[in-house]
Amino acid sequence: MIRKTISRIYLVLIVLFLYAPIGTLMVLSFNDSRTSVKWGGFSLKWYQRLLENETILAALGNTLLIAVLSAVIATLLGTSAAIAIHHMKKRSQSICMSIVNIPMLNAEIVTGIAFMLLFITMGNLLSIVGIHFEMGFGTVLIGHITFNLPYVVLSVMPRLKQLNLSMYEAALDLGAGEGQAFFRIVLPDIMPGVLSGFLLSFTMSLDDFVITHFVKGLGADTLSTLIYSELRKGIKPEMYALSTIMFLAVFVVLVFINLRPQEMSMTDRRR
Amino acid sequence: MYRKSLSYPYLIWAAAFIIIPLLFIAYYGLTDKSGAFTLANLAAIATAEHSKALFLSLGLSFLSTAICLLLAYPLALILSNSRFGRSGFIIFLFILPMWMNFLLRTLAWVVLLDTNGVLDSLFQMLGLPRFKIINTPAAIVFGMVYDFLPFMILPIYNVISKIDVNVINAARDLGANSFQTLYKVIFPLSLPGIISGITMVFIPSLTTFVISTLLGGGKILLIGNVIEQEFMKGTSWHVGSGLSLVLMLFIILSMILSSKYDHGEGNVL
Numbered sequence: 355m356i357r358k359t360i361s362r363i364y365l366v367l368i369v370l371f372l373y374a375p376i377g378t379l380m381v382l383s384f385n386d387s388r389t390s391v392k393w394g395g396f397s398l399k400w401y402q403r404l405l406e407n408e409t410i411l412a413a414l415g416n417t418l419l420i421a422v423l424s425a426v427i428a429t430l431l432g433t434s435a436a437i438a439i440h441h442m443k444k445r446s447q448s449i450c451m452s453i454v455n456i457p458m459l460n461a462e463i464v465t466g467i468a469f470m471l472l473f474i475t476m477g478n479l480l481s482i483v484g485i486h487f488e489m490g491f492g493t494v495l496i497g498h499i500t501f502n503l504p505y506v507v508l509s510v511m512p513r514l515k516q517l518n519l520s521m522y523e524a525a526l527d528l529g530a531g532e533g534q535a536f537f538r539i540v541l542p543d544i545m546p547g548v549l550s551g552f553l554l555s556f557t558m559s560l561d562d563f564v565i566t567h568f569v570k571g572l573g574a575d576t577l578s579t580l581i582y583s584e585l586r587k588g589i590k591p592e593m594y595a596l597s598t599i600m601f602l603a604v605f606v607v608l609v610f611i612n613l614r615p616q617e618m619s620m621t622d623r624r625r
Numbered sequence: 626m627y628r629k630s631l632s633y634p635y636l637i638w639a640a641a642f643i644i645i646p647l648l649f650i651a652y653y654g655l656t657d658k659s660g661a662f663t664l665a666n667l668a669a670i671a672t673a674e675h676s677k678a679l680f681l682s683l684g685l686s687f688l689s690t691a692i693c694l695l696l697a698y699p700l701a702l703i704l705s706n707s708r709f710g711r712s713g714f715i716i717f718l719f720i721l722p723m724w725m726n727f728l729l730r731t732l733a734w735v736v737l738l739d740t741n742g743v744l745d746s747l748f749q750m751l752g753l754p755r756f757k758i759i760n761t762p763a764a765i766v767f768g769m770v771y772d773f774l775p776f777m778i779l780p781i782y783n784v785i786s787k788i789d790v791n792v793i794n795a796a797r798d799l800g801a802n803s804f805q806t807l808y809k810v811i812f813p814l815s816l817p818g819i820i821s822g823i824t825m826v827f828i829p830s831l832t833t834f835v836i837s838t839l840l841g842g843g844k845i846l847l848i849g850n851v852i853e854q855e856f857m858k859g860t861s862w863h864v865g866s867g868l869s870l871v872l873m874l875f876i877i878l879s880m881i882l883s884s885k886y887d888h889g890e891g892n893v894l
Contacts, residue, residue, distance in 0.1 A: 361703040368700055369718065371771065375733030376725045378743070382736070431635050438632030450632070453639050456647075459824070459880055461832035463849050464869050467856055468646030471653060471866070500642045503635070554720075561723045563835060568856070581728045585838075589732065597725050604724040608717055 376601065383594035400595040407592050409580065414596065416491070417560060417576040424498035425555035431499070432506025433548050437540075439507070440514040458504040466568030469497050473569060489571025497569045498559045505558060506551035513547035650873075653866035666867020675851060675868065682848040685762055686830035689769035690777075693826045694819065696770070697777035701818075702811075704778075705786040719775035731768055731839045738764055738840075760842030768836040769826075776825035784818030785811065824883040828876055848872060 383401070387394025404410060439450045457465055473493050480487045517540065525535035541548075563578035570579055581593060657663045669675060722730065737743045738759045745756040758764045788811060796806045834849030841847075848868065855865030 361707075364699060365703055365707075368696065368774075372719070372722055372774070374737060375730045375771070376722060378733040378736055379725060379729055382733075431638060434631045435635030438629060438635070442629075442632075450636075453643060456643050459828070459876070461828055461872065461876055463832050463834060463852060464650065464873060464876070465646075467852070467865065467869055468650050469642070470856065471649040471862070472642075472646040475649065496642060500638070503638070557720060557723050561727050563727055577726055578728055581726060581732075582835075589729070593729065597729050601721075601725045605721065608721060 379594050380598045380601075382591065383598040385591065388591065400591040401599075404592040404595045407590070409575075410577075410590070410592055410596060413575045413577045413580040416574060417578075420491070420495055420498055420576065421556050421559040424495055424502055424559045425552050427495075428499045428502035428506050428555045429548060429552045432503045432551060433510050433544075435503070436507045436510035436514060440511065454504050454507045456504075457501045458508075462501075462564035463568075465501065466497075466565045469493070469500075469565065470568040489569055489574075491574040493569045493571065494566055494574050494576070497565045498562065501562070501565060502555035502558055505554040506548075509551035509554065510544055510547040513544040517543055650866045650869055653863050654870040655867075657863060666863050667871060669864045669867055670871045674846075675848070678846045678848045678851045679871075681762070681845070682831050685766050685769065685847070686827055689766045689773070689830050690823055690827045692766070692770050693774050693777040694823065697774060697781055697822065698819075700778055701781040701785050701815075702807075704782050719779060722775075727772070728835065728839070731772060731836060734764075734768060734771065734840060735759060738767065759840065760844065762841070762845060764840040765837050765845065765847075768840045769830045769833065772836060773826040773829055776829075777822040780821040780825065781815060781818040784815045788814050820883050824879045827879060831875060832872060 384396050384398070385394055386397035386399065435450075435454070439447055439454075442450065470489075473487075473489050477487045477489075521543075522535055522539050525539045526532070530538070561578075562576075563582065566576050566579055567582065570576070575583070577593075577596070581589060584590060584593075654666050655662060655664070657665065670679060735742075738756070739745065740755075740757050740759060742759075748754065748756045758767065792810060792814070793806060796810045801809065832849050834847060834853045837845055837847045837850055852865050852868050852872070855861055855868065
């Protein structure tokens, strides 16, 4: 009994530790005074100003667009790679998997610098041919797709290992085309892995700072790089308001998703 | 489905954006401005300023990895024994904070840890000694533990929750008490998770420049700050690349260590 109480207290303390800064930011977003040290009364003015702040809204647009595009492209590339790698011979499989792991295991700063050197050299080479190329939205997108790929491959892989291949072969025997058999038999089975790869990618892209910092060039600010550039002048409280909205929106969505598996297991039983 | 060609788009992508960029670092790190081969950029780590930053980084990241392990292991044990463990609750709990921007989350600790900030006032109210850690290495360790703790918890939790209950029951049947079961059965079986957790906390801590900038007040330079400045303040890409190569030695070392123990069970996903 005592042990159980201690475990509970410990769990609560860790959760408090993880969520204390988030709570702080939420409180600050309702703070009437501009400084983060003093409480000046409850106010919604930062939420109003947020709607008028075009710099922040543009950065938000960039962030979301890059997150969606990079997650979609990484999911397509990563899923097809996972299927191909799954059917390779042991040796080439392990070589491919170590390449897959590089962006995840390597330090972000090293990945960022490597990209920067590549893109600047590419720009120099292309300018000889007369093509203008510089870092911006496109290079940020390439960077995000690359660091998202391992998350997709690693979430799809375990699903492929559980896959029953005879089902796919049976579909072929019964006259389905390869594409038909894939979309109607294989894809539904690996879908949970594909989805979690997509969600992880989206989250990683949204939260990234380091790689974006090195490849964004002069334009294409995301929320993270905008915050970093505001560090000296002090962060605008509108930013707290925006992150509170984003956090609460995702909280609602995740609660909704988390409630669903129980429904699903119920329908499974019914079947 | 068996078509090899499915892997071609990925392999082309990986060659262009994973392998080639790393070769660029190797090229810049091993040449000087005229393009001649040199080891001077690697040797740059030996200068007083750089080696001080490297040793400080190594020290702080060892410390934060150790603290993360001490905090995460009991938590993983508790979670794997509780009913929350069965649902997707855990992932939910640790993925959710990531939706609050990483920089803002870390910056919020400035408000909490500041002199006369939230924690300091709380300490004063309780009559405890003053709480002054902002802009010190201690604050940086605090930030590292906060930011990377989930990366220690998840792999350890994954491994522990997959341990066969029968193995634990057998140990108890054979007369082991709960401490002996933990020490002789659960701990050795959870080693892959621990190793993978250690690499996932140690490498980002060793190479960070953001946490030291935010919580160290800009005066404490880690090796990550040194490299970032070589690139973004335009000092020298060659020296920056050379220092990155030195840093990669540590990364490769810990990767080799982790692949020796980890056979996939310790994976976060």
